[in-house]
Amino acid sequence: MMGPGKAELLERIGHCGSIAAAGREMGMSYKRAWMLIETMNAMFSAPVVESTRGGPGGGGAVLTGTGSEVLRLYRALERSTAEAGAAEVKELAAHLRDMSE
Amino acid sequence: MMGPGKAELLERIGHCGSIAAAGREMGMSYKRAWMLIETMNAMFSAPVVESTRGGPGGGGAVLTGTGSEVLRLYRALERSTAEAGAAEVKELAAHLRDMSE
Numbered sequence: 001m002m003g004p005g006k007a008e009l010l011e012r013i014g015h016c017g018s019i020a021a022a023g024r025e026m027g028m029s030y031k032r033a034w035m036l037i038e039t040m041n042a043m044f045s046a047p048v049v050e051s052t053r054g055g056p057g058g059g060g061a062v063l064t065g066t067g068s069e070v071l072r073l074y075r076a077l078e079r080s081t082a083e084a085g086a087a088e089v090k091e092l093a094a095h096l097r098d099m100s101e
Numbered sequence: 102m103m104g105p106g107k108a109e110l111l112e113r114i115g116h117c118g119s120i121a122a123a124g125r126e127m128g129m130s131y132k133r134a135w136m137l138i139e140t141m142n143a144m145f146s147a148p149v150v151e152s153t154r155g156g157p158g159g160g161g162a163v164l165t166g167t168g169s170e171v172l173r174l175y176r177a178l179e180r181s182t183a184e185a186g187a188a189e190v191k192e193l194a195a196h197l198r199d200m201s202e
Binding site for chain 2: 002042044069074085088098
């Protein structure tokens with residue numbers, strides 16, 4: 001449902017207040033950024049991003065409560081799984097070919 | 102480096118002793134199954150699958166010690182991360198739209 005790209009997009013929208021700017025920071029077209037937001041808005045029980053209109057700086061976008069919570073949970077999931085899997089990842093990595101050979 | 106498809110392929114080769122049969126069980130072409138095995142054989146410090154030749158049943162394939170160990174570690178990784186992330190996954194899922202609506 002969520003992946004690293006969607007999480008990063010939400011995070012950047014939260015920081016820069018604009019879907020276009022957030023997508024640009026990720027080298028993503030506006031169309032692609034919008035598509036990801038629409039996918040998330042349709043997937044969750046409430047929208048994750050809300051467009052704001054007007055005001056001196058023109059329109060922008062903000063994370064909704066659901067958007068912030070989904071992002072928080074996704075980052076928490078990354079942290080707990082990375083921690084829990086660290087030993088196996090290390091053992092698996094020890095079986096990888098030494099590329100400097 | 103490893104993913105669910107490669108892990109399943111290794112598991113099935115271990116069970117049925119044949120790359121072609123394992124790939125077939127997964128609806129995968131022989132060419133694709135071979136490519137995945139070659140990728141893993143090149144990625145790890147020792148091959149994960151060894152072809153066997155001759156004998157009454159013709160040639161087959163077996164997991165090497167490295168192959169068995171890599172598969173075991175990958176499954177252990179899946180278990181520990183699933184367990185560690187269960188709470189967040191449940192909370193994230195609670196935010197998903199109820200599709201029966």
